[in-house]
Amino acid sequence: MPRKTAAGAAETRHTIVREARRLFSERGFADTATAEIAAAAQVTEGALFHHFKNKRALFEEVVNTLAREFHDEVQAVGHREQDARPAFLAATRAALIFSQGEEYRRIVLVDAPSVLGSAVAREIDSRFGLDLILPVLRALAPKGSAEPQVRALALLVLGYLNEAAFALARGDGDVDVDTVMAVLERTLDRLILT
Structure with missing residues (x-):
């Protein structure tokens, strides 16, 4: 079970980074909200902040x-x-x-x-x-x-x-x-x- 959880966490982190990259590239850092990144990654903002301070x-x-x-x-x-x-x-x-x-x-x-x-x-x-x-x-x-x-x-x-x-x-x-x-x-x- 822990392996599955670790693998899932790694996949979630990867998805957040991928979507953040796309949005930062399209809009720039200042015009990209964390709520938009979370929505694009299909996670909650809380999950995003679990992975990134x-x-x-x-x-x-x-x-x-x-x-x-x-x-x-x-x-x-x-x-x-x-x-x-x-x-x-x-x-x-x-x-x-x-x-x-x-x-x-x-x-x-x-x-x-x-x-x-x-x-x-x-x-x-x-x-x-x-x-x-x-x-x-x-x-x-x-x-x-x-x-x-x-x-x-x-x-x-x-x-x-x-x-x-x-x-x-x-x-x-x-x-x-x-x-x-x-x-x-x-x-x-x-x-x-x-």
Whole structure:
């Protein structure tokens, strides 16, 4: 019996997150009420609050879910390549494209910094982003490169990609994925591959 209860609770939680994600994507955090999420998930508000302390905690779970999907998708693209450099470039392009999907753009790029605060949003981004970037830059770095230098470069690349994703989401006229990739490739050549 306890297994069935645990499985049911997990399924309920999953349904709440799925419906919250859909509504946050369609309406944004501010315009989505917990009563609407509960109704869409076919649970009571009490059940929703049993699983999540408040709407912000539910939103943070949605952001983490999207960040995990982003991580898994980008990593899968990178693993299709045999060598570190093409893997990094393919994964980076996939990251920029994924970040422009409507759900990710609205929830992670637009709402997360204001709802969660910049410190929490950055922590989530760094946790998933650096996990993708650091191993590849370690592989690309010349033998004997100091770890602090590689980590500093990873932070630089993560910041560059984040700002590029924000510019793409805003529709900045002179910024497109091909331009961002060309600049990144030239920068890598100068900073790490020479």
